[in-house]
Amino acid sequence: xxxxxxxxxxxxxxxxxxxxxxxxxxxxxxxxxxxxxxxxxxxxxxxxxxxxxxxxxxxxxxxxxxxxxxxxxxxxxxxxxxxxxxxxxxxxxxxxxxxxxxxxxxxxxxxxxxxxxxxxxxxxxxxxxxxxxxxxxxxxxxxxxxxxxxxxxxxxxxxxxxxxxxxxxxxxxxxxxxxxxxxxxxxxxxxxxxxxxxxxxxxxxxxxxxxxxxxxxxxxxxxxxxxxxxxxxxxxxxxxxxxxxxxxxxxxxxxxxxxxxxxxxxxxxxxxxxxxxxxxxx
Numbered sequence: 001x002x003x004x005x006x007x008x009x010x011x012x013x014x015x016x017x018x019x020x021x022x023x024x025x026x027x028x029x030x031x032x033x034x035x036x037x038x039x040x041x042x043x044x045x046x047x048x049x050x051x052x053x054x055x056x057x058x059x060x061x062x063x064x065x066x067x068x069x070x071x072x073x074x075x076x077x078x079x080x081x082x083x084x085x086x087x088x089x090x091x092x093x094x095x096x097x098x099x100x101x102x103x104x105x106x107x108x109x110x111x112x113x114x115x116x117x118x119x120x121x122x123x124x125x126x127x128x129x130x131x132x133x134x135x136x137x138x139x140x141x142x143x144x145x146x147x148x149x150x151x152x153x154x155x156x157x158x159x160x161x162x163x164x165x166x167x168x169x170x171x172x173x174x175x176x177x178x179x180x181x182x183x184x185x186x187x188x189x190x191x192x193x194x195x196x197x198x199x200x201x202x203x204x205x206x207x208x209x210x211x212x213x214x215x216x217x218x219x220x221x222x223x224x225x226x227x228x229x230x231x232x233x234x235x236x237x238x239x240x241x242x243x244x245x246x247x248x249x250x251x252x253x254x255x256x257x258x259x260x261x262x263x264x265x266x267x268x269x270x271x272x273x274x275x276x277x278x279x280x281x282x
Contacts, residue, residue, distance in 0.1 A: 107155055
């Protein structure tokens with residue numbers, strides 16, 4: 001039946017433990033994140049506010065909430081150096097948590113038929129589970145929800161030794177296309193790749209391929225590779241894409257990229273293109 005699952009966050013279980021809870025309909029789940037700096041500036045003028053300053057704590061109404069945010073951040077990322085870094089990483093861990101849980105339930109669509117993350121927005125400037133803060137600033141999860149909730153979706157369940165890649169079709173008609181996957185190092189050099197035809201019946205999810213790391217990585221270590229997935233329609237258009245690290249972000253040998261930018265004008269619209277020198281995580 002309908003469930004509220006808070007083993008992650010209140011129960012302090014690992015993020016991946018959602019896989020142990022194949023609910024039929026989850027109408028509450030999530031983790032907290034900080035609001036935008038714009039929202040924080042609406043209630044403090046401290047030059048360098050800190051996570052455990054009294055004014056920041058006053059805008060945290062979940063018992064031990066700031067400690068829990070730090071706990072989950074450190075499970076995937078390195079220690080934030082400033083409050084601005086903490087804001088960013090807290091929103092990343094929130095979006096990753098909601099994505100992983102939602103995709104797990106969607107991959108098990110024969111059992112689970114719905115997931116609603118808690119919550120949509122805030123009624124005052126506060127650290128919370130919301131996707132939109134009090135000043136109507138989108139958090140990372142709000143931007144990413146359109147992708148992991150898309151009607152046609154590619155999703156990888158990452159394991160220590162392999163990646164299981166699924167195709168999800170929530171449309172009322174079948175889908176035909178192809179899956180292109182490739183492993184690349186952080187300088188963009190190809191390690192392995194493949195393309196295979198995909199057929200998905202309406203309202204279904206199924207495993208498309210399992211990729212054992214030992215068979216495809218060669219001499220490249222897991223902490224220097226990314227898995228790029230692209231689900232294409234029959235015309236070759238990318239309808240869903242995803243990229244994953246093979247290890248936790250804090251364990252990856254991520255380079256510090258440089259960026260080139262260019263601006264092109266098309267009538268009354270400007271398009272900014274940003275090109276990194278190497279793999280750029282989030």
